Every structure is written in structure tokens, then in C-alpha cells.
Amino acid sequence: MKKVALLSAAVVACFGLFSANAVSAQQVTATRQIAPIFNQLLLLSAPSTFRPVFENVGNRGAFYIAESVPAGESAKQWTQMITKTGAKDLATRANLSPQVLAVNLAGRFKSACPTSFNSLDLGAMSLDGHDAYALVASCGSVADGNGSHSESTLIVQIKGDKDYYGLQWAVRGPASLQPLALTAPAWRERLQTLQPVRLCPIVPGESAPYPSCLH
Template identity: 45%
Template sequence: MRKLTTTASILGVSLALVFTAQAQAPESFRVISPIFGQLVSFSMPSDFVAVFENTKGGHYIREAVLKGETPERWTQMITVIGEKGMTLTPGASPETFAASIAGGFKSACPDSFAARPFGVLKFGRFAGFGAVIGCGRVDSGPTRHSETALLITLKGATDYYTIQWAERGPETDEPPVNDEHWQMRLRELSPIDLCPIVTGEAAPYPSCVSKS
């Protein structure tokens, strides 16, 4: 779901895209992006392309969709979000951050919302939380549809980050949050990690590439 409507600077972020071959998985890109205080690293299937990016104050967002789709008309979307300085927010944790995002979903579909927590996760030395959240009926977009997403939150050194893999489908009373393919989606995004920004280092960020 779109969280900002401000004008985007498409593909303005410096990305390191390193092809990797993963056993029993489609070819993917290693995406390494400097977002606020750290490099955010994960794998993205090669049939996705970034179509929207924006930084507004302490909030960063980038969206990628399947090639040939658009930010308005898409069937799958991978979204990366950064929240600057959020580790200083009292009570903040990967779980409460995930809950706040889930609350946004629920407000859009109070009668058809569902969620399935994966629980506490670890990405390198950084704490995270995973869940699947879904709306059975959403009226935004060209037609009414369902929208379900794998949601990963990470607590960085100073900032918080999320990676979301969302899928749209026919409207339903029960969004497919219990479908086992969300575990596969998590594996496809892996390895997920945060790396320090090294002064003077440019893409493809060899210090982060060499970590995995």
C-alpha cells in the first residue's frame, strides 16, 4: 500500500545490484542501498524493477514492481522503508513497529483483516520481527482486490527499516496469510542484513558484499 503521495525521484538512490545464483530459486539481484545510517542489503528477484523512491525528512521509501507493471497497477510489490533515528523512540521495537504497520492495513479493511506472526527474527547481529498481514477487500487501485504482504522489520544501529513483499489478488473473506509460500518469499529475500557505511566507499559496497 502506498504510504506517500509526494513526487518521487525515480531511481535516484545509489543501488549496488550484484547478480547471485541461489539454489532452487530464481536468479536474483543483491540490492545494497545506503539508507540513513546504514547499508540495507537483501536479495530481490531479477524480474522486479524499482519504480518509486522518495525521502521526506526522516522517512525513506522505495518501491519495486514486476517488470511491465506500474506503481498504480501491480500484482506484486517489494517495498523498503527507513525511519531515521527511530531507535531513540521510547518503547520502539521491531514487534511494535510491525504492529503499527499492521494497524495501517487493518484501518483499510477492518472487516477482512488477518495476520500471522512469524515472531522474532535475527538478521546478522540485528534484531527483527516477521509477520504476514492481509486485507481481503481493498478499494484502492483500479478494482477491488485483496492485498497480502510479508512484513519484515529490523532494528538498526540508529534507524529502523522494513522490507515488505506484497501481492494483490481477487477479493476474499480470508486473505491468504497462512499460505506457506510466504516462508518461500522470506527465503527469496535472504540474506537480509545491515552493514556500516564505510567513508569513501562506493557501489558495489565491497565491505558489505563480502559479509555473505
């Protein structure tokens, strides 16, 4: 993971086909993913062309992260990345909300690219009866070992029964010294592609594909 992709962890511890403001019809075909993350199962949809490249539990077992990128790309070199996270027991803190966490993460993006930062507020929502908040954070130019590029990321924070869950869909492109224009319909379409997003109880003894969460 590069600098901006790593920012999600800090909160709690293919551009050739897709531009930051355009969603190809190829994204319509999606497959459902279900994973047990701490106290609940997290279900979401992802484009069938994406493949998992990284999974880890860190911060002394309190933070989960998993990343997927288009087939043929890697965790180090990618044009798009879908990330899901879990922060154990974070939802038990009364002073936190999905909006606070999402805005906090966007602020970390801004600190990485203060002169080319832009954001788009998609607002509060309910996902499967759970409070959630979505926004887009964008860096016109960020640098890594391979040079500079732009990076725009859909950020969704979801309050579970005990834990917080995060979803991100990042898109990279050519570097720009100016903030990128962000178009709400395109990013809402990405959010829709991830639907349904569902949090389900973990049933003792149940294993993948976790049929209790599929209905």
C-alpha cells in the same frame, strides 16, 4: 502507491504467476541490492524480474522509501511490490521494538479492511545480528481507482544501530469478501528469498557496489 501500500509511511510519519500462498520457482533467481539509507547500508536480495519504480526521502528527510515491481508493471498498477524503508534515528527511542512497529503497521491494514482482515505472525528473529520481527497482514478487499482487489503483505521491521529499516513484499489478487487464508510456509519462503538481509557500516568514500558489504 495505493492505499495499503502507503500504510508503511504512516507508521513513522504478478498475481497471475503468484498467489498469496504460492511461490513460483521463478522467484528463486535473485539479485542482491545495496543502498545507503541514513546511517547504514541495507543489503537484501530480490527476484531478478523486479525493477525499481519509485524512490523518495520525505518527512523532512527522516523517512526513506523505495519500491520495486515486476518488469512491465508500474508504481500505480502492479501485482507484486517489494518495498524497503528507513526511519531515521527511530531506533534511538527506547519504547519501540521491531514487534511494536510491525504490529502497528498490521493494525493500519486492519483499519483499511476490518471485515476481511487476516494476519499471520512469523515471529521474532535476528537478521545479521539485528533484532527483527516479521508478520503478514492481509486485506481480502481494498478499493482504489481501478476497483477492488485483495492485498497480502509480508512485513519485516529491523532495528539498526540508529535507524529502523522495513521490508515489505505485497501480493495482489482478486477481491474477496472473506479474509484470505495465509499459509506460513509460503510466506516464510518469500522471507527466505529476501535473504541475506544485512546492515553494514557506511565506509567513507566507498561507492556502489559497496564491496565492504558484500562479504
